[in-house]
Amino acid sequence: MPSTSSDTxxxxxxxxxxxxxxxxxxxxxFGVKKTTIEDIARRAGVDRVTVYRRLGSRDDVVRLVTAREVGNVLAELAEIPGRHDNLDDLVADIFVTVVTRWRTHTLANRMLTLEPGRVLPQLTTDGAVIFSISVAATIAALRQAVENKLLPDSSDLPVRAEIICRFVHSLILQPVGAVRLETMEELDAFARKYLVPIISG
Structure with a gap:
């Protein structure tokens, strides 16, 4: 059992x-199903009691890991508005970044493919918190675009942000459709043609 003397x-x-x-x-x-609290504790160099005390059960750890990974993507998005001087480039960059980050995320892909019963509730029926955070981050990006004179202010910006988030959410969960959105170029073109009009009104 790993020493926990430094934990104090x-x-x-x-x-x-x-x-x-x-x-x-x-x-x-190894996937969530084959992972125990003991496995996590051993890899982290603490004992299992520390994991339970600090983070909770394995399901709690899964939720916290998921939330942190979402937070990392949203933190990256927060930096995007400062890189663009027109709305089309901004919307396309945000859309391409979000979709490609999740498509290439090792854990997200593994869980959606091998353990959908565990991850899907966190992204759907039990995913209100994560979705709300995503909408809030999108609203913040649009507010920054307004401040940068890329977009006129509007009282329904939150509604537009939620529409975009709902589309992205659906695309991540069900990527197969009649519209080809496989490459970054296809994602970029789609964003410019269909998402920018939603944002700009």
Missing amino acids: TENPDSVESRILDAALLQFEQ
Whole structure:
């Protein structure tokens, strides 16, 4: 059993981040179903009691890992408005970034393919928090576009943001359709033709 003597003096946020890092690697390599709290604790260099005390059960750890990965993508999105001087480029960049990040995310792909019964509820029936955070981040990006004079202000910007988020959410969960959106070029062209008009009104 790993020693936990350093756990009493280490920054709690650092310990929790280390546990989440370990859980992410464990889930990516072995899947959630085959991962135990003991596996996560061993990889993180703490004991199982520390994991339970800091983060909770395995399902709690899954939720926290998922939320952190979503947060990482949203943090990346927050930097995009400052890189563009026109709305078309901004919307296309956000759309392409979100879709490609999730399509290439090891854990997301593994869980959606091999353990959909575990991850789908977190993204659908139990996914209100994550979806709300995504909408809020999109609204923030649009507000930044307004401040940068790329978009006129409007009282229904939150509605437009939610429409875009609902489309992206659907595309991630069900990528197969009549419209080809496989390459970055196809995603970029789609965003410019169909999503920009929604945002610009």
